[in-house]
Amino acid sequence: METGEAIRTRRSVHEYADEELTRDEILSIFEDVRWSPSSYNLQPWEFVVVDDEEGQAELREAAYGQEHVTDAAAVAVAFGNLDRGAHAERVFRDQAEKGYRAEDRAEKLIEEMQDEPFEQNERWVIQSCTIAATTLMYAAWDRGVASCPMGGWDADSVCETLDVPETWHPVLMLTLGYPDEESDEWERERKMRRSPDEFVSFRDGGEE
Numbered sequence: 208m209e210t211g212e213a214i215r216t217r218r219s220v221h222e223y224a225d226e227e228l229t230r231d232e233i234l235s236i237f238e239d240v241r242w243s244p245s246s247y248n249l250q251p252w253e254f255v256v257v258d259d260e261e262g263q264a265e266l267r268e269a270a271y272g273q274e275h276v277t278d279a280a281a282v283a284v285a286f287g288n289l290d291r292g293a294h295a296e297r298v299f300r301d302q303a304e305k306g307y308r309a310e311d312r313a314e315k316l317i318e319e320m321q322d323e324p325f326e327q328n329e330r331w332v333i334q335s336c337t338i339a340a341t342t343l344m345y346a347a348w349d350r351g352v353a354s355c356p357m358g359g360w361d362a363d364s365v366c367e368t369l370d371v372p373e374t375w376h377p378v379l380m381l382t383l384g385y386p387d388e389e390s391d392e393w394e395r396e397r398k399m400r401r402s403p404d405e406f407v408s409f410r411d412g413g414e415e
């Protein structure tokens with residue numbers, strides 16, 4: 208699918224076809240997700256995919272009963288790893304080897320990342336993980352797999368259900384699955400969008 212078409216036709220889907228999403232299909236979507244940009248290229252995302260009935264039922268409970276959590280073929284939860292040092296050695300040595308930065312600077316950055324206090328990194332992980340989750344939605348849609356990004360869930364319950372490390376900050380839940388094209392949802396026009404005139408301003412007031 209052409210990028211513009213993917214952007215314009217993606218929609219949040221709540222009604223899914225009764226069709227499985229194989230693990231190979233899921234992993235092929237994540238092959239695209241891995242190319243998302245991230246701060247320093249540190250790739251602080253950790254995704255947990257739940258594609259079994261029991262797991263999805265637990266997530267649905269944590270998501271205040273939202274039905275599409277169990278109707279979708281799978282649910283991905285994006286977490287941000289608050290430990291900036293987690294992948295720092297590989298990332299900065301790669302950048303030094305490929306000429307993106309000097310070797311001594313790379314070594315210095317590895318040390319700095321390891322000293323960074325976890326509790327100050329929430330905003331930092333949300334930025335990169337949200338971009339990765341966005342790539343996920345479009346990479347999925349490019350393959351005909353619909354999604355719904357979700358913020359309506361209880362963070363403690365999600366972390367407890369998925370038993371993730373304390374250093375993983377929950378960012379976004381996404382349902383994934385082939386859409387039910389027979390559903391009314393598809394017949395509805397896309398929801399309104401504000402126009403760029405309303406949400407873009409130029410600092411100089413827009414003078415040409």
Ligand SMILES: Cc1cc2nc3c(=O)[nH]c(=O)nc-3n(C[C@H](O)[C@H](O)[C@H](O)COP(=O)(O)O)c2cc1C
Pocket residue numbers: 217218219220221273355356357358359360398
């Ligand atoms: C941060 C965020 C949180 C959202 N939370 C939920 C949610 O909890 N449940 C849900 O059904 N949709 C949720 N949505 C989907 C929005 O309702 C949807 O993107 C919006 O209405 C625009 O519709 P569209 O995606 O079909 O264009 C969320 C979207 C975002 C970006």
